Amino acid sequence: MPADTLWRLFRIASVGLALAATVAGLALGDAWLWVAVEWAPPAHASFFAQNGFDTLTTAALLAAALVKAALLWLILRPPARGALNRRTKLLRWLLYLAVAYALVLWIPIALFPDAGDSAFNLVLWAAIYALYLTVIRWRSRVLRAAAGAMFAIGLAAMANDLLDELDVLELPMSEALATGLTLCALTAIILTIVGQRRDGRWSRGTLVSGWLSLSVFLLVIPYNLLAGLLGHANPMPAIVMDAVGLIGTLWLAATARELSSIGGHPTDPPRAPRRAVRVTVAAIVILPIIGLIEPEQSPHLTFTGRFAGCYSRSSFGDLKPHEREAEFLCLARRTFAGVPPMFPDTLSDQQVLSYGRALCRAKDRDEQKAILTRAGSERAAQGAEAWDLVYICPEIIGATQPELLRSTAESQAAETDYIAEQNARCRDPWPRTKGVRQATANYFLFVDGDPGYLVHDPNDETTGGSDEELMDKVFKDPSGIGVDGSGALIGHVADVSNLCLTVKAFRTAPPARTAGWDQVNEVPILSRSGDLTVPYMGEGGEVGAGAPMPNLAIAGKGRYRLRVYVRVDEAGEEEHLIVVFPGASRKRVTLKG
Template identity: 25%
Template sequence: MPKRSSILWGAAILAALAPDVYFRIRVMVSGTGSGGGGVWITFASCEGRRIGFWLNGLLDPIWDLPLLWFGSAPLIVLAWGGSLLGERAGRPRIGRILGRLVALVMIVRYLPSLLLLVIDMSGDPRCADAWGPGLTIWGVTRDLCRLASAILVLLAVRSSRTPRTGLARTAIAVPLVVAVLLGAVGDTARGKVSDTSALDCAGFGDGTVSGLDKSEKEFLCRVRDDYRWGISALEDMPDRDLLAYGRGLCDLAVRHGGGDVDAPAVAEAIGELHSDLLAGALSLLCPEVAEVQQEKGRRAQEESDAYFAAAKRACAAHPRHRPRIRPVRQVRETMWTEFWEIHAWDEENEGAEVDGRVADLVGSEPGALGIWAADEIGHACVTGESYRRRPPVETRGWEQVVEVGYRTKRGVLSIVDGEGQELPDLTAGGPGDYRVRVHVRGRKAVQEDYDSPDGTVQLLIMVFPGKERKPRIYRDSLSS
């Protein structure tokens, strides 16, 4: 093999190894890497970066082959060895074929990222962030070194009697063009910020925004909603940048979580923004995210239904109360609370807080009633009974029995839980004064064991006419 070819083969190997050698020396000297490697989101529209991610996902199994490690240096060494064997066997053509194949693989491996970076930055220089802040110069230098290595391989196998091929000329010219273009890109205008009226979000705006499809408008509307869903940190971002940001998060969610915006990489990119609100907005822009959100909603609903069904079964398993005198009506319900109490209100007092509960069980004010039902959240098994006259006092089997007065102008006492579930009207004589006697058992169990089964608490609520206002405690075993 001519000395010139050996020098070119050696130079090709050194050029391929140079970025890795430099990186490792830098790590040993400074203790830090190149400053990259994270996941970055930019507000710019970077189609090249998305295409690059797609190509990497498609070809990574090939690029991960050991022969292509270290800038393809092992592959170059193998081709050089094949070329030497070909020369000794009197078949120099084998070496030229191997060298050109190696150069072709390296060009396919390292040239597209440079071209895609040029495309992105010529459209918007902020795309440098999408490729990784601090990584762009390093990445360009690394890929140019390896393309130079490919060129050196082509020169090493070129016969002195053969003119340069078009492939070699192209391989030399393209990296030079890339380097020139990288220095020639300019800044671009910020673009307009359309408000909800211009986007016609509510259906009665001026709708002056054009050039956007329905999903894009819905995404912008959701982010810029002034009343419910808006995300203040993004509301001043130009339309184009905001859409690009959303698509960037969509791509990130698809790559790292199959469309799940709760994937760690996506959560890190979203940072301090309202992830729940942004997830809802992204589901309007990205079919994959919408599909995952719908599936999550379906699973959550199934879990909620199963949880409620289990509580209803637990309540149904408790024996029914057998009144000592016949009530006007008896109703049973499984009732949910997130804030300790279930309530009854007259219409004008709806939502009113009741100050203080007798024995921490039941409290009353004109037109408002509050009854303890859980230590924090959970289901209680509630039986309501309505009487026309005072029923006998029952304390056996109950932990607490407390009676308070209740006045209703409306003439209705309907117990309501945290989900809007109602225990029907328990008054028997219309507007006026009543007594409300509340019995409870299972309270001690849930206080001692937070993980007690849902439906452990049982409440019996008796309502009957009575003008007495003074509360009465018939039993309170929990205070002893």
């Protein structure tokens, strides 16, 4: 079977499959319709199809399916016949590989780490750009050099992305630099189209598809604005961009298809005067640079309160130096839990950073309020916190609060050391009376508002008393112990945020031994599941015991007696001893108080 026939059958089958999949997706449901039209895995549909598509979105998907089918029909036209030298043949295959990647190959490649995708694109386009410079007949060394410069800048940006994925040193990406790279990419497309026109091998249709792909490239700006207005979960902008984005793939396919026409068209365009060529190339190269120069008053808005990444905070020590200003801009413009941002979106990045550094130098909260008022802040009365300002003036904040300069790992290590140090200061008050199970640790309380700690059955879901009821009992009971079924809330006597706690479980009631204690009380407690313990603070917690506490219900399910020893030393430090043993009595007994 001739190659042209095979290609034609493949073309018909591909377009037919795309249309048939759309019809099937319409019958199977929204998620599968998205897969059929967008040519993406089902996982990509879950973000947009959580609550189902409305009629407008479904209609847009059907229209996009027809547009993509028509563009796919043009993309899959068979290559033109003609002699090919080695470099031209290699360029054709590489361009078809780029087309295949844009259509389907990105799906399996995306299964590899991000660095694999970046490396693949870097190698592919480095080869294509190199062959562009040698295969296209530019008819001007200046034009070829300008194109080579733009290609090199594009490859440098791709290499920077690869270094970023590999977590190796990469070039800091500011807004101005990102804009410059975008202009260079546009310039590279323009120069390539100009080179194709001067070469003479490519038809007018191919050149038109190239100019249209340039227009699609420019649609990214309104796309970002529209996505910001509609919300990133709205699928309409993505549907439109995905459909028209195939125009760029069509240009690559058309470029590869017509590479074999070595003889060119019957009449090659005349050579333009050298001076005109030089002026044109100079304008194309210099204009992107001029575009980077903006008026001093023009605001640079890197982040806004709607930026999703602004709702998470990175530790200062985890950020690279060039990332810290961006973190502050993020925090300064975010709206969280109904609280207005520190600075309005109307201020440029430079203005926000300037006001931020002034806040670092402010002597008190009143001076901070004056600065924020001048900046137009809606929350000037709140001032600014050190944990926000540390990102732009670490030398000032770190001098008084060095802990804010730590990385996450350093903070975790410091927290672990602090807990170990607090636990080490606590001693067993009954060292010679060993319980069947026992433990000693520091108990961390909420500062200003924590009434005490629980001894409870954590697996009992039938406890009738709520936390509020237990707190009421603590405040009303002279012993400071609130009991309700399988839960006992034990209050603290002194105004402390930490107390030393020892728990011991016995099979029988130990001697009272009240000497040296300020209060000793005994209350009943129940274990319905065979478990009684004190909450453990755990990793990342703020309240609880600094070490895991044992199960004090040594006899399993049933009733127990809970004896609480409390004392406060001359330094104001508070110490508790909890003794638990089986007992059916439901009386409350004051042994000392």
